[in-house]
Amino acid sequence: MVTIYDIAKLANVSTMTVSRVINQKKNVSKETREKVEQAIQELNYVPNTIAQSLQANRMKTLALLVTDITNPFFTQMTRGAEDEANKQGYQLLLCNTDENIAKEKSYILALLGKRIDGVMLVPSGDESLDSISSLRQAGVPFTLLDRNIRGIECSHVTGDSKEGTRQLVQHLIDQGHRRIAMIHAPLNISTSRERNEAYKATLRANGLSVDKRLIVESHYHLSKQSNTWSFLQMEPAERPTAVVAANNFIADQLLKTLADHDLTISEDIAVACFDELLLPSYIEPFLTTVSQPPYAMGQRAVECILEQIKDPEAVQQEQFKPTLHVRRSTNEWRGAPLA
Amino acid sequence: MVTIYDIAKLANVSTMTVSRVINQKKNVSKETREKVEQAIQELNYVPNTIAQSLQANRMKTLALLVTDITNPFFTQMTRGAEDEANKQGYQLLLCNTDENIAKEKSYILALLGKRIDGVMLVPSGDESLDSISSLRQAGVPFTLLDRNIRGIECSHVTGDSKEGTRQLVQHLIDQGHRRIAMIHAPLNISTSRERNEAYKATLRANGLSVDKRLIVESHYHLSKQSNTWSFLQMEPAERPTAVVAANNFIADQLLKTLADHDLTISEDIAVACFDELLLPSYIEPFLTTVSQPPYAMGQRAVECILEQIKDPEAVQQEQFKPTLHVRRSTNEWRGAPLA
């Protein structure tokens, strides 16, 4: 591998001069600069970023840990983060934690070793507190993305699960629904917890009672979906007339299960969910959703980290407002009985 | 940041001894080891991978450059590569080139600087030859993924576009189609070129003529799709009764366009494509496809790179066989006229 020494020798200057040329410093005479540039060309020299990083004590690299790149929501978020990072002269290291604490910890450890400049983390759950502690401890700037962690105050870029769910549930109530079910993810994940809480709170605020049999736990991952929901076995009079799914993948599974039960969306049972469902473009979006802007959230997280790199005290907390998209899956309830 | 010196001082040993403990070398007495481990615990020391890399002259990191992480085909491929890389003790650096040569080149340059151990590249097109040359020149192991480059013999992991297309077109002919259209991507991309060539070859092999008006160029990207296909304006007697799309996103757009024209799939016009279309799970897959195994391809590419790292002469060329999935979008042709 050709080094700065090879260039120095060929150009008949010191390594310092080569370094100055590489880093575009002013104080190099035009002749010398050209001589050096020629040598660089000739030997195809590329400065060793590792050596530069060791010396400068920064990597010009940010890490993004997501729970599942397979979810379009996170794919978009990743694109946002990558584009913004590159724009600012940083590279992005992407890691999939699969919502697995052990994997998350092991990634964080590796990143600490790499002296990454900053970490954006979609925490696997409240247990991610450990990961956060080691980052904080090591003085590595970090920001939580999409999810918070119970009992910790730190930089984060999230959506607004409470407000989003409130809008969703209120919309269903306004459409005439009284028995609304909720399928959430494990409650150690802040968004799942908040969506569940806001669901209950909104029911109560409307004078409706909370029926525990209508609340079911599933997972955010597509591959971990169950396909039996106990509330579908209930007596017709008790069965829910609408269901809220805590994310797009849960909604996806729900739609399939309902189809298997020969239930027609909206007529037999209304469906609404958090985040957009990825549909082939020939299908007009028909699902009522509350959506968040994943691309912008990814971008914002990078900005947030870079500000913290400049000023470690700059703890940013940004919450993106959700948008309610009312579509045909929640048409006005006609009181039709369930199948 | 705590260094190996801090540990050495606290444990009252030399840095070398600390290094030995870190690297799990045998020749350290149990007592010393424990003393050192204690110090490491106490100070929360994490070895600086950058310094290790500089010294060892390897990064334990592989790079994967894909054209579009947004395409589920590449998302899966990325997962395959990441999982395999991690299993082998490597990290994966992910880059999106957006099928843009300039972006690709700039990434490659950055990677050269980082002294990445190996590069897996989905080339943007035949112009990627430049990128490849600089990698080869620098002696960095690399392998092409999914696509080849015209006029270069190198390590690669691909599918079999020719055979896949042959199966697809032959299937359509066997179903009774005689006028089959093809929508391909730009022809500087090997898969697009091969799919187009194999399409023509298969027609000829069956004694059918090639009608240039039935061949249209589009893009592999979802966002770059056109929505007007000239062949849909043709006289009923000349219009194609079946269309082959060179990838999933083209098929997606095609389905939408056909729906806009009120054409029913299979009855009015048959549709088949390369790679699977991502559908919500409540929709039974209905599109006839030739699929390739992206996850396995990603895994294989990592293996391929690692073998090259061990033995730089080990040029691997692996071609995954495609699988034809016959579904209802290409039922037997009834000779029904186009709408």
Next chain:
DNA sequence: GTGAAAGCGCTAACAT
């Protein structure tokens, strides 16, 4: 405008 020396954090190659 240019260069020599020292050091970033770590480890291979020698000592002892």
Next chain:
DNA sequence: ATGTTAGCGCTTTCAC
């Protein structure tokens, strides 16, 4: 079993 020396490729500091 443990320590010393030197150096990975680069840049900062301080001379000239």
